Amino acid sequence: MAPTGNGPLIPILGFLTCVAFIYLSFGDLWFGYQGEAELGFVKRNGTQFVVDGKALYVNGWNSYWFMDHAVNDHSRHRVGAMLEAGAQMGLTVCRTWAFNDGGYNALQISPGRFDERVFKALDHVIAEAKTHGVRLLLSLVNNLQAYGGKTQYVNWAWQEGVGLSSSNDSFFFDPSIRRYFKNYLTVLLTRKNSITGIEYRNDPTIFAWELINEPRCLSDISGDTLQDWINEMTAFIKSIDNKHLLTVGLEGFYGPKSPKRLTVNPERWASELGSDFVRNSESPNIDFASVHIYPDHWFHDQGFEEKLKFVVKWMLSHIEDGDKELKKPVLFTEFGLSNLNKDYEPSQRDRFYRTIFDVVYKSAKRRRSGAGTLVWQFLIQGMEGFNDDFGIVPWEQDSIQRLMMEQSCRLGRITGRHLQDKKSREMCSHKP
16 A cells, blocks of 8 residues: 555654764764774784784883772772773773782682672773773782782691791792692683673783782792792693783892893892892793883982983893893883982983883884883872872873873884874874
8 A cells, every 4th residue: 555645754754863863972982982993912923012913012001909999889980090091192001910819809818719799890900991992911919918919828828737838938839829829820811701701811902911020039049949930830821821921020130140130230139039030031931021110119329310320221231131032022011210219309200201211112113122111100089098109190290191192102103003093193193
């Protein structure tokens, strides 16, 4: 039967009007989401990080507090706010803790017992990072006592009557503690994200795993105990997850058998910590080396200009090691200048950052092993309890924010990554 009048036409026009309204209101959001490039796994090609066939030089930051703040409703928004701020500066990697052993908001309550509420917080962190196009370097345990660390593992073994020693260093050699840690690794690596549905070991949002934050084994300064532990644990991780890169988490000190202990280490004590940058990083399952930069903590009698000279020497030495000894990328995973120095001025922090960024930029231009940097640390307003003498709220310090953006663009221009998306093109459109 032929239609009569305008009856069917009115609902059609109404439908089209509705579609037009939705498009005009949310079109950019929808197509922006649909056009968002999927993150690929970061790989290593010699001394370079590569992703999707192009070199990747890292400009990023540390926000160790993500998981802890994602647990509670009132603080969860801080994770997304910080990731958004990082993405707006062109930052590509954030380093954060994937551990909290014992204590408040513990992920691992006791050996093999996990708090699902906290695991969902870590799920949220990873999902949020993916949404903002930021990859995560996830650290797996702390050498220090904060958030449990190796001390908590030793206490667990002691309390259960299976510990060989009450020494913190038994974390590295006690068979029971090694089993505790391997169990944690298995649960974490095979965790299926409750938001994305992706197992952690299969998620390219994770840039890499860091075995331990700043390992030291003072009871064996030869380094053999720590080296055995590194070899065993890295092989175990790779047997479960061979898709992600892996690093140790070193401060970068040279051990007692290294000739650089006398010429590059800050002082003699640095060679007596049971770690060795080259030896530890040579481990076959380690994909890239990690180094920290803290002249404030390592020297007590140097002025600012002397510290800057040390920083350049320290970085160039490790880049040389990456090129000639390790044949692996070198990532400077923590650096900072303390605002508690008696001669501190805010402008010094700008120069300190600029010096470090320049070394990495020159290395990248020459295709050397200096693979990038991660600032310690970024926070947002209202987080005084999580701050230290290095912390920065980046949008409250214009000069630091500009430096971060400039470095993102400089590194992006080397590889052409600054042209890959509209946001980067706009940020980097001006000439340096």
